[in-house]
Amino acid sequence: MSDIAPPPPPLIHARGLTKRFGEFTAVDGIDFDVAPGESFGFLGPNGAGKTSTMRMVACVSPVTSGTLRILDLEPNADGARIRGQLGVVPQQDTLDTELSVKDNLVIYGRYFGLSRKEAARRGDELLEFAQLTERANDKVEPLSGGMKRRLTIARALINEPSILLLDEPTTGLDPQARHLLWERLYRLKQRGVTLVLTTHYMDEAEQLCDRLVVMDKARIVAEGSPRTLIEQYSTREVTELRFPVGVQETLDGQLDGVGDRIEYLPDRVLVYSDDGEAAAAAAHDRGLQPETVLVRRSSLEDVFLRLTGRSLVD
Amino acid sequence: MAVAQTSLGAGPPIAPLTGDRVPRQSSVRNALAAYEHQFLLYRRTWRGSIFGSFAQPVLFLVAMGIGLGGFVDQSGSGAIDVPYIEFLAPALLVSTVMQGSSFEATFPVLGGFHWNRRYHAMYATPLSPYAIAFGQIAWIATRATMVGAIFCAVIVAFGAAGSPAIVFAIPVGTLTALAFAGPIAAYMTTQHDTTAFNSIWRFGITPLFLFSGTFFPIEQLPEQIRWIAWLLPLWHGVDLARALSLGTVGDAPLVQLAHVVILTTMSVVGVYAMFVMYRRQLAK
Numbered sequence: 178m179s180d181i182a183p184p185p186p187p188l189i190h191a192r193g194l195t196k197r198f199g200e201f202t203a204v205d206g207i208d209f210d211v212a213p214g215e216s217f218g219f220l221g222p223n224g225a226g227k228t229s230t231m232r233m234v235a236c237v238s239p240v241t242s243g244t245l246r247i248l249d250l251e252p253n254a255d256g257a258r259i260r261g262q263l264g265v266v267p268q269q270d271t272l273d274t275e276l277s278v279k280d281n282l283v284i285y286g287r288y289f290g291l292s293r294k295e296a297a298r299r300g301d302e303l304l305e306f307a308q309l310t311e312r313a314n315d316k317v318e319p320l321s322g323g324m325k326r327r328l329t330i331a332r333a334l335i336n337e338p339s340i341l342l343l344d345e346p347t348t349g350l351d352p353q354a355r356h357l358l359w360e361r362l363y364r365l366k367q368r369g370v371t372l373v374l375t376t377h378y379m380d381e382a383e384q385l386c387d388r389l390v391v392m393d394k395a396r397i398v399a400e401g402s403p404r405t406l407i408e409q410y411s412t413r414e415v416t417e418l419r420f421p422v423g424v425q426e427t428l429d430g431q432l433d434g435v436g437d438r439i440e441y442l443p444d445r446v447l448v449y450s451d452d453g454e455a456a457a458a459a460a461h462d463r464g465l466q467p468e469t470v471l472v473r474r475s476s477l478e479d480v481f482l483r484l485t486g487r488s489l490v491d
Numbered sequence: 492m493a494v495a496q497t498s499l500g501a502g503p504p505i506a507p508l509t510g511d512r513v514p515r516q517s518s519v520r521n522a523l524a525a526y527e528h529q530f531l532l533y534r535r536t537w538r539g540s541i542f543g544s545f546a547q548p549v550l551f552l553v554a555m556g557i558g559l560g561g562f563v564d565q566s567g568s569g570a571i572d573v574p575y576i577e578f579l580a581p582a583l584l585v586s587t588v589m590q591g592s593s594f595e596a597t598f599p600v601l602g603g604f605h606w607n608r609r610y611h612a613m614y615a616t617p618l619s620p621y622a623i624a625f626g627q628i629a630w631i632a633t634r635a636t637m638v639g640a641i642f643c644a645v646i647v648a649f650g651a652a653g654s655p656a657i658v659f660a661i662p663v664g665t666l667t668a669l670a671f672a673g674p675i676a677a678y679m680t681t682q683h684d685t686t687a688f689n690s691i692w693r694f695g696i697t698p699l700f701l702f703s704g705t706f707f708p709i710e711q712l713p714e715q716i717r718w719i720a721w722l723l724p725l726w727h728g729v730d731l732a733r734a735l736s737l738g739t740v741g742d743a744p745l746v747q748l749a750h751v752v753i754l755t756t757m758s759v760v761g762v763y764a765m766f767v768m769y770r771r772q773l774a775k
Contacts, residue, residue, distance in 0.1 A: 188507055198775075213507055237614050239774055249510035257521075258513045261617040271612035273532075280531050287524045288616035290516050336616075339507030369505045 185213050186249070188340055188371050189234060193243035196229045203229035205395035206243060211340075216362075216372035218382045220477070221392035222485050227375040228268060230392075231344050234373065236260050248339070261289060264333030268344040268375075270325050272317045272332070279304065279313040282332055289336035296335065303331035306361065323354030330361065341365060343374040347381060359384050379477040393485040403477055410483050411475040412437050414453035418460060418467040419445040428465070435459045442487075449475070516617040525618055525626025528609075529633075544638045548645040551583055552576065555706065556651055570708065573737060577653040581660040581736040582705040582729040584642040585667050588635045589725055592668035593696050595631045596675040597688045603627070604772060605683060614773045624769040628672065628762055635668030636661060652736070659735035663754075667728030670754045673761020680768040699725040704733075727753050 187210035196204040204226040211217045219227040232238035233245060236256035245252055247259050273281050279300055286296025304310045307327040312320065320328065326346065333341060343362075347355040362385060366372055376382050382389055383403045391399040391406070399406055416436065420428075425446060432439055436450030446467075450456040453472035460467065508514070533540070560575035571578050603610040603623075613623050639661040646652050675691065682688075702712075703725035709717060720726040731750040734740045740747050 186509075188509070235615060237611075237774060248507060248513055250513060255513070257617045257619060258515055260615065261516055262508060262513060263615070265615040267611065267615070269608065271608040271615075273528075273609055273612070274607050275532055275535065284524075284528050284531055285612075285616065287527055288521070288613060288618055290520060290524075290617070332612075337505060339505055371507070 187211055188213050188248060189373070190246040191244065194230070194233065194240065194245050195242045196226070196233060196238065197241045202395050204233070207390075207392070207397045209390055209397065209400070211371060211373060213339075214366070214369045214371055216366050216374070216385055216387050218386035218389035219373075219375040219392055220377065220379075220382055220389055220481060221375075222377070225392040225485070226395040227392055228344055231342055231373070231375055235263060235265050235342050261336065262339050264336065264338030264341040266329050266333050266341070266343040266346050268348070270329055272325060272328060274317045276317065277314050278309055278317060278320070278328060281317060281328065282335055285332045286335045291335070299335055303334055306334070307331040308357070321354075323350050323357070326350060326354065326358060327361070330358065334365070338370065340371045340373060343372065345375055345377070347376070347378065355381070379481060383477055391481060391484050398484050399480070406480045407475050407477065411479040412449040413451040413475055414449075414456075415473055415475050415479060416448040416450065416453040416456040416460075417445050417469075417471040417473070418448065418457070418465075419469045419471075420465075420467050431463055431465060432460060435463075449479070518619065518622065521618045521622040522625040522629075525613060525622045526629045528613070528626060529630035541641070544641040545645060547587060548583070548642045551587070552580065552645065552649050552651060555579055555583070556649065570711075573653055576649070576651040577737065578733070579706065580646045580649075580651040581657060581732040584639055584646065584660045585664045585728040585732045586700050586703070586705045586725060587642060588639045588664035589667050589671050589728065590696060590700065591638050592631050592635045592672040593675055593691070595634060596672035597679050597691065598685075599627065600676050600679040601682060601685070601688075604680060610769070610773060620770040620773045621766050623773070624676075624766045627676065628669070628765060631672045631676075632665055632669055635665045635672075639664035654736065654738060656738055657736040660732040663728055663732040663735065666751075666754045666758060667725065670724055670728070670757035670761060673758055673763075673765050675761075677761060677764035677768045680765070680772045699723055704729050724754070724757055
């Protein structure tokens with residue numbers, strides 16, 4: 178990045194952004210900025226406030242309090258204008274199952290004020306992009322989950338949006354479909370489309386996000402690039418030690434000081450350190466004999482679980 | 492994996508518009524786009540729908556008009572001074588249109604909010620909740636007019652029209668349709684399943700169909716409960732359509748005017764409530 182040119186103003190600017198439903202606070206005063214061309218992620222367990230935040234950014238859910246500016250406009254006042262510049266891929270498919278694949282795109286184009294001809298032209302182009310050209314005249318219902326997802330993304334692009342909002346875009350898809358979607362999203366990013374997504378797949382966040390925030394209980398608990406978050410909240414490597422049944426309970430502090438941090442899970446012990454092999458050797462030197470030893474690089478998942486805890490959220 | 496090369500992958504960079512440069516879209520165009528969606532949907536089902544719109548009046552006119560009507564006319568009670576089928580036809584038109592519109596205000600509304608979630612997809616665009624509600628109610632009115640016009644054609648084909656004034660039953664049908672569909676659609680926005688639909692039908696639409704003076708004059712009811720007709724929205728449409736097509740408006744012009752005022756008020760209030768509820772349910 179240049180030191181001279183001032184950074185471009187953010188496309189999305191939130192300060193103290195809050196959403197309440199009656200007594201319940203879904204989003205509790207969060208701050209974030211998304212720069213043009215950036216791809217920005219919201220990570221967090223279910224109920225952390227990701228979707229509520231996305232709905233406010235999509236200008237379909239009124240802001241309760243705080244500041245939110247999108248494209249330098251106010252959602253509560255200029256929602257429809259902002260929505261004209263957004264592409265939205267909702268968590269739950271909202272395709273019109275009574276229309277054909279192609280008509281789903283065309284009518285959507287009409288909503289953005291396109292002529293029928295232009296909507297049809299862009300529709301054809303997007304079908305190509307989504308690899309659905311052969312299915313153009315089919316009904317939506319029999320399409321596979323991956324195809325429906327691709328069609329939803331294609332539909333979100335009909336207005337050539339400057340910001341694409343994706344709420345858990347690949348949940349429920351098989352690996353092939355996920356990789357195809359990632360590749361398509363990456364190409365959009367290369368064209369300068371700003372991506373904002375929520376996910377609870379850590380590999381997805383590492384693949385797609387330049388920068389992300391981790392949300393928990395309606396607040397932002399960490400912010401940074403995937404790499405800096407790993408550096409800040411985890412160590413370079415993780416050594417996973419699995420002991421024979423019953424042995425782990427008798428360790429009684431024998432591993433203390435082996436790595437930077439030790440976490441005891443019901444079925445294994447995680448040792449966080451910058452040199453996983455050394456940690457494994459150190460454990461061995463202390464006479465411990467784990468059944469299996471796995472040394473791996475630290476991932477966003479470690480950051481996520483450290484920040485949001487391991488207890489199940491329903 | 493084969494990668495299709497389209498302009499989307501390799502196109503020029505997309506520069507975002509911000510602030511004052513972000514265009515505004517006309518609300519009228521938005522409302523018309525929502526209406527257009529209904530035509531795309533209808534394109535798939537119009538054949539069956541048009542056939543049904545012909546078949547229903549044919550069945551009713553044969554059974555009630557010719558079958559029951561012939562029987563009534565023979566008995567010569569003198570309770571009505573026109574052939575029963577002419578008495579029945581305009582009222583049946585309005586009742587049929589009312590039923591169809593009430594149906595169109597239930598399932599498609601539930602579907603838009605909860606099943607195919609069409610409305611949520613529409614609201615992710617520049618369309619406002621009002622444009623979305625307009626698209627739905629305008630379509631209901633369009634269908635009501637179509638069904639009424641086809642019904643009218645069948646009446647004429649049966650020779651059951653007392654006079655050319657039978658065509659007035661078509662706009663009365665559409666007005667009655669709005670008077671029912673507006674409030675029902677407003678109410679359905681608060682529902683998540685078809686439970687209410689069943690109650691509306693069982694305790695609302697079907698009794699109204701039977702007791703609103705469609706098949707027999709309201710004067711047949713015991714005098715003590717005859718005033719109830721004024722509370723039955725369908726009776727206003729039925730009585731108005733009948734008076735217009737039989738040319739008896741002059742008998743009680745104030746009553747006919749009251750019908751128009753009541754139906755119009757119900758339509759305006761109902762559709763207004765529908766618009767408000769669409770906004771509440773979508774912009775949460």
